[in-house]
Amino acid sequence: MVGVVGLVLVALVAGLLSLTSSSSDSNEIQAARRDLQPFRAAVDNLADAPGLRYKDTSAFGITENDITVTASGSQFGTTSSGRKENGRGVLRIGGKTFMRWEVDPAPRQEVKAGEKAPPSEWMVGMDDGSSLTNEALARTIAPSKLAAVLAKALDDLEKSPPPANEPKTSNKAGQRPLSVNGTPALGIDTAAGRLLVTKAKPHRVLRLEAYDLREDLADMKEQLENGEVLTAPRKVTTGPLASGDGEGMDLTPIVADDAVAAMFDTLVEYADQLKDATDHGINFTLDGAGEMDCSPSGCTATQNFTGEVSSIARKERVTKGEVTAVMSATFSIDGKPAGQCTSPQRTFPLRGNTVSGTLTCSNPGAGPLYASVAARVQAQAQADADRCGCRVRLTYPVRANTLIDARALAKVEAEKLADQAKSERDAAACVKPHSFPAGTQVLLAGGTTRAIEDIRIGDRVAASDPQVQLPTARPVTNTFTTEGDKDFTLLTVATEQGPATVTATDNHPFWLADDQRWKNAGDLRVGDELRTPNGASVVVTEVRDQQGQRRTFDLTVSRVHTYYVIAGHTPVLVHNANNKKCSLQIDHVGQVDQDWVTKGAHVNMKDGMEVALRPDGRGGIRGEAIRLRNGTATQKQVDAVVESIKSDPKVRSDMIRVTESAKEVFESSAKAMKEGRKPQWRFNNDRTAELQALIDAMEKM
DSSP states (O other): OHHHHHHHHHHHHHHHHHHHHHHHHHHHHHHHHHHHHHHHHHHHHHHTOSEEEEEEEETTSOOEEEEEEETTOOEEEEEESSSGGGOEEEEEETTEEEEEESSOSSOSSOOOTTOOOOOOOOEESTTTTOOHHHHHHHHSOOHHHHHHHHHHHHHHHHHSOOOTTSOSSSOOTTSOOOEETTEEEEEEEETTEEEEEESSSSOOEEEEEOOOHHHHHHHHHHHHHTTOOOOOOOOOOSSTTTTSOEEEEEEEEEOSHHHHHHHHHHHHHHHHGGGGOEETTEEEEEOSSOEEEEETTEEEEEEEEEEEEOHHHHHHTOTTSEEEEEEEEEEEETTEEEEEEEOOOEEEEOBTTEEEEEEEEEEGGGHHHHHHHHHHHHHHHHHHHHHHTSOOOOOOOEEEEEEEEEBSSOHHHHHHHHHHHHHHHHHHHOOOOOOEETTOEEEBTTSOEEEGGGOOTTOEEEEOOTTSSSOEEEEEEEEEEESOOOEEEEEEEEETTEEEEEEEETTOEEEETTTTEEEEGGGOOTTOEEEOTTSOEEEEEEEEEEEOOOOEEEEEETTTOEEEEEETTEEEEEEOOOOGGGGGGEEEEOOSSTTHHHHOSEEEETTSOEEEEEEOSSSSEEEEEOOBTTBOOOHHHHHHHHHHHHHOHHHHHHHHHHHHHHHHHHHHHHHHHHTTOOOSSOOSSOOHHHHHHHHHHHHTO
């Protein structure tokens, strides 16, 4: 009977909750939104990060991974099980995965006592038959992709606030304050796992972890004791932890300039090393001792070999029926080192699962040592012959140690991956233009002001060389509009009329009158002095961080690249330096081909990505990343393309030329289809008007 009463009470309570929840839904959702704000801010910042470092452990604590992934999805780092000496480096770029021993177990160069051997060369096939590395790489997705997963998980929470007896965040009353590696944190349970972000602003992600079943069992025990409705154990259903392979991952967004530079320097360094990468699935056997021939002109080594190709290598990598091999030889003469040589790469046909051939390399640098030793040997032999009156056989003490490796990449493939790494580095360096929000007043040459969004190419503004006292009139040569800026700094300065403010993106440089240098708005401090047109200065009295996406505007000014923005009624000097690396991102404009039907006007990036160009409806142009099988351009690359077309006359001229050609093909094809003739292109979406609008916009630049 008691059990029945208990059930009735539960039913009544549940009914009461359902009746009252409808009247408080909006309050509950608003509260959820407030609770989610720090997490949304952290996820938004993650989406724009140039890179992200993951440190995670497998579900069974067997492997530890430390992997960095760039915004474009290239990955590098280490994975280890047990001793660090057994750690392996990992690199994934251009869809190819390479590994190496972090401490070479068989170094080719002598390692001095007490020193650690260097890493081995990069290899493919090192983990053939194992899925651990691929699983680790699959978990460490690009920052924007992880941000998209987490944003969706937060959206789902906002739509369905947790029940009254379940905490909205994982900061339960009475619990120890959350922290990650000593950093105070906020936590919330989502479908992607428990997300932890910094407690202090600006919020950034710290960790994503799977749910601990022991915590859920403890919660269920507490709910039973309190007579509450039991909640189902939490489960990760989306994101990198959904597979159950990982316990959790520490997350470090890479955003600081020095950290970003170091990340790309490492990626470029590793990619440059891929020209020497070997294939672990191809094993060579040397046929005999080989041949060595030395003369005063140098030494040459020749070696025959046979090789066996594993089934995985043959299926996944030796797809064209050819194996690329290279030989290295180390020479010694009379026990003295005589240098090395490396043969040119050669390809050999695969027959079944075997390959054979001959490789040769020469080292002219061994010639002088050989000549010296040969002269001594000949002199000694002549002396022995004179003494005995007999013939003496000459023996030259020469030796060559040869090693043959299967190259994982042909030369052109290695160069392509190295170029991709450099392109990623350049894309990250190509920042968006420094910007001001709409309404910011700019000082014109005549002494009046105008809102920055209303300034046009050809307008003359007041500009200054910081080292020269008086401003001069300079024409505006370009204007920029940015939709995605969200990191701003509100500066307050002391003027003769009282406190005045000006807002700029964090990265917009202001001239410091006291230090005689440029300094970004976000780095300014109270007490800094900003330059005014008469050579005087105003003092910064407050620096406030502001977040929130806004449309922003910027100018390019002829020659000096400076202009004045107004704080209250006082102009202060700012800079807009053009980033030359932006124009280097375009490999070539899209050729006039059938893909213009689906893609429209587009350009090709050096890393293989593509960016489409569209009229923005306001007389300008905008860019869109085209989703390809091998990846998608980042927003920074899209911005770089648009800026390149605006600022580089040659790129713009090429783009106008091919767009006009494509428009002509659309027009002739449309006419042919109308007349029942075979068109050059078939399409349902005629892009003629779109392309003409794009041409008009570019011609006005």
